[in-house]
Amino acid sequence: MAKKYVYFFGNKKAEGKGDMKDLLGGKGAGLAEMTNLGIPVPSGFTITTEACNAFFKAGKKHPSGMWKQVENDLKKVEKDMGMKFGDSKNPLLLSVRSGAKFSMPGMMDTVLNLGLNDVTLQAIINKTNNKRFGYDAYRRFITMFANIVMGVDRMKFENVLEVMKEQKGVANDTDLTAEDLEKLSEQFKKIYKKELKKDFPQDPYEQLKMAINAVFGSWFGERAYKYRTLNGISHDLGTACNVQTMVFGNMGNTSGTGVAFTRNPSTGEKKFFGEFLLNAQGEDVVAGIRTPVPVSRLQKKLPKCYDQLVKIYKKLEKHYKDMLDIEFTIQEGTLYMLQTRVGKRTASAALRIAVNMVKEKLIDKKIAVQRIDPAQLDQLLHLMIDPKAKVEKIAKGLPASPGAAVGTVIFTADEAEAAAEKNEKVILVRTETSPDDIGGMYAAQGILTARGGMTSHAAVVARGMGKCCVAGCGAITINDEKKIFTVGDLTIKEGDYITLNGTTGDVILGEAKLVKPKLTGDFDQIMIWVDQYRKLGVRANADTPHDAKVALGFGAEGIGLCRTEHMFFEESRIKAVREMILSNSIEGRQKALKKLLPMQKSDFIGILKEMKGLPVTIRLLDPPLHEFLPHTDEDIKALSKSMEVPVDKLRAKNASLHEFNPMLGHRGCRLGVTYPEIYEMQARAIMEAACELTKKKIKVIPEIMIPLVGHVNELKQMREVVERVAKETIAKYKTKVNYTIGTMIELPRAAITADEIAPFADFYSFGTNDLTQTTYGLSRDDAGTFLPTYVEKGVLEDDPFVTIDQKGVGVLMKMAIEKGRSVKKKMKMGICGEHGGEPRSVVFCHQVGLNYVSCSPYRIPIAKLAAAQANLAGTGGKDLSKSTV
Numbered sequence: 001m002a003k004k005y006v007y008f009f010g011n012k013k014a015e016g017k018g019d020m021k022d023l024l025g026g027k028g029a030g031l032a033e034m035t036n037l038g039i040p041v042p043s044g045f046t047i048t049t050e051a052c053n054a055f056f057k058a059g060k061k062h063p064s065g066m067w068k069q070v071e072n073d074l075k076k077v078e079k080d081m082g083m084k085f086g087d088s089k090n091p092l093l094l095s096v097r098s099g100a101k102f103s104m105p106g107m108m109d110t111v112l113n114l115g116l117n118d119v120t121l122q123a124i125i126n127k128t129n130n131k132r133f134g135y136d137a138y139r140r141f142i143t144m145f146a147n148i149v150m151g152v153d154r155m156k157f158e159n160v161l162e163v164m165k166e167q168k169g170v171a172n173d174t175d176l177t178a179e180d181l182e183k184l185s186e187q188f189k190k191i192y193k194k195e196l197k198k199d200f201p202q203d204p205y206e207q208l209k210m211a212i213n214a215v216f217g218s219w220f221g222e223r224a225y226k227y228r229t230l231n232g233i234s235h236d237l238g239t240a241c242n243v244q245t246m247v248f249g250n251m252g253n254t255s256g257t258g259v260a261f262t263r264n265p266s267t268g269e270k271k272f273f274g275e276f277l278l279n280a281q282g283e284d285v286v287a288g289i290r291t292p293v294p295v296s297r298l299q300k301k302l303p304k305c306y307d308q309l310v311k312i313y314k315k316l317e318k319h320y321k322d323m324l325d326i327e328f329t330i331q332e333g334t335l336y337m338l339q340t341r342v343g344k345r346t347a348s349a350a351l352r353i354a355v356n357m358v359k360e361k362l363i364d365k366k367i368a369v370q371r372i373d374p375a376q377l378d379q380l381l382h383l384m385i386d387p388k389a390k391v392e393k394i395a396k397g398l399p400a401s402p403g404a405a406v407g408t409v410i411f412t413a414d415e416a417e418a419a420a421e422k423n424e425k426v427i428l429v430r431t432e433t434s435p436d437d438i439g440g441m442y443a444a445q446g447i448l449t450a451r452g453g454m455t456s457h458a459a460v461v462a463r464g465m466g467k468c469c470v471a472g473c474g475a476i477t478i479n480d481e482k483k484i485f486t487v488g489d490l491t492i493k494e495g496d497y498i499t500l501n502g503t504t505g506d507v508i509l510g511e512a513k514l515v516k517p518k519l520t521g522d523f524d525q526i527m528i529w530v531d532q533y534r535k536l537g538v539r540a541n542a543d544t545p546h547d548a549k550v551a552l553g554f555g556a557e558g559i560g561l562c563r564t565e566h567m568f569f570e571e572s573r574i575k576a577v578r579e580m581i582l583s584n585s586i587e588g589r590q591k592a593l594k595k596l597l598p599m600q601k602s603d604f605i606g607i608l609k610e611m612k613g614l615p616v617t618i619r620l621l622d623p624p625l626h627e628f629l630p631h632t633d634e635d636i637k638a639l640s641k642s643m644e645v646p647v648d649k650l651r652a653k654n655a656s657l658h659e660f661n662p663m664l665g666h667r668g669c670r671l672g673v674t675y676p677e678i679y680e681m682q683a684r685a686i687m688e689a690a691c692e693l694t695k696k697k698i699k700v701i702p703e704i705m706i707p708l709v710g711h712v713n714e715l716k717q718m719r720e721v722v723e724r725v726a727k728e729t730i731a732k733y734k735t736k737v738n739y740t741i742g743t744m745i746e747l748p749r750a751a752i753t754a755d756e757i758a759p760f761a762d763f764y765s766f767g768t769n770d771l772t773q774t775t776y777g778l779s780r781d782d783a784g785t786f787l788p789t790y791v792e793k794g795v796l797e798d799d800p801f802v803t804i805d806q807k808g809v810g811v812l813m814k815m816a817i818e819k820g821r822s823v824k825k826k827m828k829m830g831i832c833g834e835h836g837g838e839p840r841s842v843v844f845c846h847q848v849g850l851n852y853v854s855c856s857p858y859r860i861p862i863a864k865l866a867a868a869q870a871n872l873a874g875t876g877g878k879d880l881s882k883s884t885v
């Protein structure tokens, strides 16, 4: 027996079910489920996604047995409806609708009125005694078939229609007479022949076959393919094809068609929400030919249908236990449902609906938590462009850091800082950014770069600051000298307004209106539930007391990464740092370090105080040296004065520190091994801060972290230094401080030898940015030129700097966790790489047994939600594998 490729639905019974989306597509599954619920659905059948895949496999031929099953089910439909396909008296007309597992733009549009030809048309006219209706349906069908199935430009037909309306002096299609439409139909057939060198197919079965093949064919259409690639949807799913009895919303004023949501999709309010048009076919609502009216008006126009519709939507919502969108058509006072699916909603609507449905006892708290998309939550944490605003997009870059920003264009960090002091709002536009630009980035409303990827300096820093950033916008060309940038032939000058949308990557001309999404009680409620269901701790990456405060506001349970080098970039400090690096003697270094000690100490006091007894992981210095070196001769000259070293000598030293590969060079603990006095100073600053606060009865938990360890002896030596200083300091202050010393696992060798390292580490923190770079042998700063191509071409499914590469980096992590805990059973382990705030990576961290993730303060709610969902996943949770940010 041939495989079953076709599933019938009709007469209150369907062969399929709502949970068969893989096989029947979302639309087909919904039609089957509604049919089984006794909801009126016009009869039809669904050809499966498997048939589509088999079709392609066989070189665009139907799999054996499929067509026979189509013919069979068509007979069932005919019987059900009491009509016959292609009949000269009582002809059945069909719609042919695509429908994949995921609702997807780019798939084939629906063809309505299929089965019409010169003969069946006359039958329809006779039967309905409505010539106008008949010809209206026919001219629509010819247009749709030519356009959607055969790919003829729709305008070829629309233009002729417009000419006709002009000749007749009417504004609407509905004002054309039967005779006008008859004439149009004849003209349309001629256009069809002219464009395709073939007559319009008169055989209904041939029409059907061509339409089905076109639905299948659209699966690999350019737009659909691109959409799937961009959204990480597999190309192997295939689309189903739904063939369904036509019902007519355009048979007069007791007919109509509409779409609705069971609740308001933008606010979540529990109120039926939708639109309809009387005397219209489905395409009219979407095409915006006439303006539809609110669905509530149906109550006056067709009260019986309205009551029935209300009953149906309530039944459906209760059955699906979720907010749905529905499509319906009324034919001469009889209501038919044409589609239902879980409705798309804004982030705030998602929260409201989930909370309300718990109150209504429709779902429980666990399901409510699982309903919220972590990626979507991001919308709520940043400013956004007023959804009602009309904007002019001029270019598109990478959506590097979400939110929106408006300001005047400025091209240097210094000027951005100066402008901010005058309370001007600016957008910093740079080819790319460097650590020197931090001040300007901080001062700007948003950042736009022409080069660099999702993990470029600009992107990483902006995300950390919670600042909107569009990166790698290759379409813009910056001319720093002239203080302009160009996009095509458009020139934007310094001082011109632009708007950035960091959530989509759009660059917009002028000043768009920004709005702040409201964080409502619903958000708080969901987060309370989230905290009940998660095991994984969530900390923040924060370098300053200000960041720490923001992090606490978002519910951070500690700081997982406090980077000390960021503290060095400040104007007043960088000089001392440079002195330290460039001095040739211990004495010189110590002189510089002495200047830095009180500065660092005050930083640590600020942060430790802010965190009120929560753990704070402080990483000792880890700069790729070049980031601190003086760049200009002026800098060197100024330095030579304060260091009392001749310029030439200093210049030579500066040059000697040049590294070919700074990321793999003299950085991290390698710096601590060669110049222990640097780490000594930092340990002292931390411990003095901790002791002073303890004496003031402020609880502190410093965790001192040694970076870039690859060999156990590196840690062993550094631990000795830190421990000695800690003991000295504690003795000096005559107090007690609970401090720990641990290390980052960010080199493959550290992961591989994690059992050897463990005796010298109180904790591990996975630095997955560096671990990804070193596992892949891939420089993050240089990857922007080819990594996107890798993802586009499918070499890599995902950018490993965005989501943890579970099969490579992830395996090293697992190994390190196992080996570390084989020595120290309860060793605390976390992650502090950028991945700590990315939902899929958070799920992974939960699964491998980390104690916490640490992420940018603005991502804390997202990480918490993902952590709760990971924990709930075992109990009927949802598949997060497609969720991205």
Ligand code: ADP
Binding pocket: 042, 094, 095, 097, 098, 110, 112, 244, 245, 246, 247, 248, 249, 257, 281, 282, 283, 327, 328, 329, 338, 339
């Ligand atoms: P989409 O995936 O774009 O929602 P649909 O297959 O739902 O496409 O079709 C679009 C519109 O075509 C529907 O809203 C509906 O109004 C109309 N339509 C589809 N099938 C039928 C049918 N059997 N009878 C009447 N109208 C239909």
Ligand code: MG
Binding pocket: 327, 339
């Ligand atoms: Mg639809």
Ligand code: MG
Binding pocket: 622, 707, 708, 746, 767, 769, 770
């Ligand atoms: Mg690192």
